[in-house]
Amino acid sequence: MxxxxxxxxxxxxxxxxxxxxxxxxxxxxxxxxxxxxxxxxxxxxxxxxxxxxxxxxxxxxxxxxxxxxxxxxxxxxxxxxxxxxxxxxxxxxxxxxxxxxxxxxxxxxxxxxxxxxxxxxxxxxxxxxxxxxxxxxxxxxxxxxxxxxxxxxxxxxxxxxxxxxxxxxxxxxxxxxxxxxxxxxxxxxxxxxxxxxxxxxxxxxxxxxxxxxxxGTFQEELPDKPPVYGITRPVQTWNPIKINFQHVALLIKDAWHTQNWKDKIRIWLMPTGWRPADVSEKYPIYKINDVYDFKKYTTYLLPFMRSWLWVQLIALLLFISYLFGSIAHIGAPGIFLYGVFIFLFVYAFSELMDNHKMAWIWEFVKFIYAAIIIISTKDWFRLNDISPYLKYFILFYLLISLTMTGYFCMGFKRIAMQEANNI
Incomplete structure (x- = not known):
């Protein structure tokens, strides 16, 4: 490690x-x-x-x-x-x-x-x-x-x-x-x-x-067929944690809903994208039929939001660099607790990018989790060995992060209300 x-x-x-x-x-x-x-x-x-x-x-x-x-x-x-x-x-x-x-x-x-x-x-x-x-x-x-x-x-x-x-x-x-x-x-x-x-x-x-x-699986790139990228059942989210489990969640739901016991078992090793006939008819899901005519997934970037996303990315990379550089120093179980914080950070961050009005809840969970660690240990994973004041800087940053997320979530709500009034 x-x-x-x-x-x-x-x-x-x-x-x-x-x-x-x-x-x-x-x-x-x-x-x-x-x-x-x-x-x-x-x-x-x-x-x-x-x-x-x-x-x-x-x-x-x-x-x-x-x-x-x-x-x-x-x-x-x-x-x-x-x-x-x-x-x-x-x-x-x-x-x-x-x-x-x-x-x-x-x-x-x-x-x-x-x-x-x-x-x-x-x-x-x-x-x-x-x-x-x-x-x-x-x-x-x-x-x-x-x-x-x-x-x-x-x-x-x-x-x-x-x-x-x-x-x-x-x-x-x-x-x-x-x-x-x-x-x-x-x-x-x-x-x-x-x-x-x-x-x-x-x-x-x-x-x-x-x-x-x-x-026999080779195909040359054809000059008259420009590649169109993605997957035929688009994920429609920026959240990598959700993306990682979307497909298996669908398999579980399909296996549960199908009335055919044979399909409940064979769905797992059937060709990619296969669904039981009864489930496919009752629970249809969006699939791209014309690769040259579909709308790519996109979300709003509110004023100052682009800059804030870069601030968050830099902060995340600093947090992850400290973990990777201090694994032996932090030790177990600290490194696993730190890993939970990284995953909470990523989830809250990507929920914000997805314009979810309740993204602040995940940011709040991240803040509380980190605050409990700092208050209970009076440290941030042995960061006191570098400076006893750095943990307060981290706490201050997390508070700013929560405030900014709350601000952007209010903006998402305003946009949703405007769109509803225009319908």
């Missing part, structure tokens, strides 16, 4: 800098596809995901260490060739997992957040799942385990493999010549994120595109 947290302290500013550079670049070109709320929602999704990972809130079934210990035939030393083999095996594993996530209802829940943005930019690469608490896919690393690839090699290669998937989430890099035949390029991944009928469920590869070509 501590090592991963230190790595993220370096990676986060780099990712944020690239996201902001892309926004500036798009603005300069006059094709700004980095909507403020959408970008912040993506960053919030990244924050929740890395917080879950750093705190180790997941259960690995048949983890790689277990496979290595029980199934290895050889014991390979950690040479440069070992790292190459591990990278290729990990890439194939990524392809297989990715394909399963797209094809089956239950597993789609752990991946749809990545596709939930209706834009395609570097920020949406940070939309990663927090709902995958149980990890079962180490089995796809079986070839590496059989060959005896050391666990430390996988530990090094895995984050490199993940970070290498960031750069191709952009519309600003067009076709890349001969590289299109070897690696996943922005053009390939634009196809993957598109909801055009021609592009659905294509290009699952993560680094090397030859997996798609080998298994």
């Amino acid at each position: 501590e090592t991963y947290g230190k790595i993220l302290l370096i990676a986060m500013p780099a990712f944020l800098g690239l996201v902001l550079f892309e926004k500036w670049f798009a603005w300069r070109k006059g094709v700004d596809n980095v909507n403020t709320q959408d970008m912040i929602s993506s960053l919030l999704s990244g924050v929740t995901n890395v917080t879950k990972d750093v705190l180790g809130i997941s259960i690995a079934i048949y983890g790689y260490g277990w496979l290595l210990e029980n199934l290895s035939i050889y014991n390979i030393k950690a040479t440069w060739l070992t790292y190459v083999v591990a990278f290729l095996v990990l890439d194939f594993s990524g392809y297989a997992v990715h394909r399963i996530q797209h094809r089956y209802n239950f597993f789609w829940n752990g991946h749809l957040v990545h596709h939930s943005s209706e834009e395609f930019n570097l920020a949406c690469a940070l939309r990663q799942s927090i709902s995958g608490l149980v990890k079962i896919f180490a089995i796809f690393l079986l070839p590496a385990a059989l060959l005896g690839v050391p666990e430390k090699v996988i530990a090094v290669v895995a984050p490199l493999h993940l970070f290498a998937q960031f750069w191709y989430h952009t519309v600003h890099i067009k076709k890349m010549g001969f590289l299109e035949k070897i690696i996943v390029t922005p053009s390939h991944h634009r196809v993957h994120h598109a909801i055009n009928l021609e592009y659905l469920d294509k290009n699952y590869s993560q680094i090397f595109i030859f997996w798609d070509k080998l298994f």
